[in-house]
Amino acid sequence: MHLHKYEKLWLIFGIGSLILFLTVLGIGAFYKGMQPPSHLATIDPQNVEAHEAFREENLGLRQLDDDKYIVSVIASAFNYDLGLDEEGSAVKNIRIPAGSTVLFQVTTVDVVHGFHLAGTNVNMMVEPGHISSLETVLKTPGVYTLVCNEYCGTGHHYMASTVEVY
Ligand code: CUA
CATH class of the missing domain: 1.20.5 (Single alpha-helices involved in coiled-coils or other helix-helix interfaces)
Structure with missing residues (x-):
């Protein structure tokens, strides 16, 4: 040639x-x-309940102080476990007063998931064996969609919840 x-x-x-x-x-x-820089803490992905933050009763929103909240989440294919409401149904929406300081701490029991609160600076990669955490102040009222932005399988596109700032 x-x-x-x-x-x-x-x-x-x-x-x-x-x-x-x-x-x-x-x-x-x-x-x-x-490893992304937010991954400082480790956890046993087979037994996340052993960690106080991820016990059933501590999942979802907890108020720590007047304007301080903590949100603990267990991600799995294809769901964010935010705990149960008074009726025993899975919580799908979390309501937080505007101006609150919120610490999100998330782990996964299976594969890598994303944790992105669209329209805010909350955007983390969640890896098995790690706790991803991020503290932020949610100032602007609105309904924010919590989405998984790491492809995690066939139900990836349905993996979502909402956070309402009021
Ligand atoms: Cu979980 Cu994509």
């Missing part, structure tokens, strides 16, 4: 760029390990 001189140059340039790109990507992704 005969290659034109410029064709050969562009080919070399193309392959070179690809190698450079993959090298930069590889160093960026693995240099300091694959």
Whole structure:
């Protein structure tokens, strides 16, 4: 096969760029390990109930102080476990007064899930064996959708709940 001189140059340039790109990507992704910075605490994914925060009665919203709340969530395919309401049904919506400081702490019992409260800065990756936590102040009233933004299987698109700030 005969290659034109410029064709050969562009080919070399193309392959070179690809190698450079993959090298930069590889160093960026693995240099300091694959763990997002929010993952400081570990947990046994087979037995998350052993951790006080993830006991059945502590799931969902808890008030700590006048304007301080904590939200504990167990993610699994394809659900966010926010505890049970007075009637014993699974909680699907959490209501928090505007201006409150909220600590979200989330873990997963199976695969990697996302925890993204659309329209806010709450956006975490949830990995088995880790507790992802993030504290924020929810200022603006509204209904925010809590979505999973890590593909986790066939029901991924249905994995959602809501947080209402009032
Ligand atoms: Cu859970 Cu996607």
